Amino acid sequence: MLAATIDHYGQQALSLRQMPMPTMQPGDVLVKIHAASLNPIDFKTMAGDLKMLLPYTMPLIIGSDFAGEIIKVGPRVHQFQVGDKVYGRVQKNRIGTFAEYIAVDPADIAIMPKNLSYETAAAVPLVGLTAYQALTDYMHVQKGDKLLVQAGSGGIGTFTLQLAKTLGVYTATTTSAKNVDLVRELGANEVIDYHQTDFTQVLQNYDYVFDTLGGDNLAKAFQILKPGGQVVSLSGLPDPEFAKDYGLNIFKRLGLYVLTTKLRRLAKQAKVRYRFLFMQPSGRQLAAITQLIEAGKIKPVIDRVVPFENSQEALDYAKSGRARGKIILKIT
Known part of the structure; x- marks a missing residue:
């Protein structure tokens, strides 16, 4: 083949x-x-x-x-x-x-x-499952919650915005000017042109941040959350809960245990949680996503x-x- x-x-x-x-x-x-x-x-x-x-x-x-x-x-x-x-x-x-x-x-x-x-x-499968697990398994979002989705015009962002809309979540997202109409059509309630505006200057008291970028964007995400909120990241560093699943020795060998200290400190200062998402395959969850797509609620x-x-x-x-x-x- x-x-x-x-x-x-x-x-x-x-x-x-x-x-x-x-x-x-x-x-x-x-x-x-x-x-x-x-x-x-x-x-x-x-x-x-x-x-x-x-x-x-x-x-x-x-x-x-x-x-x-x-x-x-x-x-x-x-x-x-x-x-x-x-x-x-x-x-x-x-x-x-x-x-x-x-x-x-x-x-x-x-x-x-x-x-x-x-x-x-x-x-659908990878981005759909990633969005589904972030919103339902990690965040446990509820109707009316406020969520920032970084990079809303990307593969994961476009799916997450639509899924969040079906769950009744208020969403903000970052994107470039050329993609503003797209992300609004997908359900974004508030759109930030990252070339022009720092999202920390316009967003506050959010319940969740879904980080797909890492780096400075992840570090700044803690600033917009209300106490008890949560950052879920695909691009940041693994957290201790991830280490439990994959073995602390691996965690140490990757040199990440010390590096996560900054993220844990930022989370503690803001009185929020930080989680690293490593998506898991699931035919059962894909079947649930299929129902949403067939109902016209989500379009790839x-x-x-x-x-x-x-x-x-x-x-x-x-x-x-x-x-x-x-x-x-x-x-x-």
């Missing part, structure tokens, strides 16, 4: 090559992939940023989420059948969706929304669809940070 791979960490360019067909376990399904989406975790994986936490064998097929058709089911699989159109975010130790086929655990997939194409459905936002043979072009564009919504690879 054709796949987009790397041979070593730090490799800048994807290599399209023939790779062996996936090996199925008795509890797996084999999916013919029609489309996959690009995500920041793909760049981090290629760079080796996660290699101590998620070591991989080379050559490595890149890619984390997909949409496709089941062509074979293992003998222990009963909830899916050949011909089902499915989408999902694979486990972190089983990545490889930039390929024509993948073997996947049925627990990590769901039936595609009936009103979406393969290309549009492929835009796609910047462009790129042929598989031009995957490097898609990767370079994704790294530029200029995309409005998701970038999709059309595999087959």
Whole structure:
């Protein structure tokens, strides 16, 4: 099968090559992939940023989420059948969706929304689950809560704004001037042009911040929260609760235990909580997202669809940070 791979960490360019067909376990399904989406975790994986936490064998097929058709089911699989159109975010130790086929655990997939194409459905799993888990599992948002979503025009931002709207949450977001109309259409109640305005100067007494940027933006997020509020970050440093899940030794080996002191201090001073989100695949939660999409409450936002043979072009564009919504690879 054709796949987009790397041979070593730090490799800048994807290599399209023939790779062996996936090996199925008795509890797996084999999916013919029609489309996959690009995500920041793909760049981090290629760079080796996660290699101590998620070591991989080379050559490595890149890619984390997909949409496709089941062509074979293992003998222990009963909830899916050949011909089902499915989408999902694979486990972190089983990545490889930039390929024509993948073997996947049925627990990590769901039936595609009936009103979406393969290309549009492929835009959903990673960003959809990330937004869903941030708002429901970490923040436990309630109707009327106030939430800042950083980078509202990006893949995660566009989905989070729509999901927050369905939950009755008041949202503010940061974006550039050219994307103001887009994020308002998606449900943002307040929009800050980050080129012109520092969000800390106009926002206060917020319940939650969903940080997708890290750095100074994360450090400043604590300033706008009311006591008891919470910052949930994708781009910050892991917290002690993350260390419990993945092992304190890993936490120390990554050199992060000391580095989180600043974030813990900022949280303590503001009398708020800080959580690091490491999204988990979930077919059950994807099924809930499917219902929202089929009801017309959430619509994936796609910047462009790129042929598989031009995957490097898609990767370079994704790294530029200029995309409005998701970038999709059309595999087959």
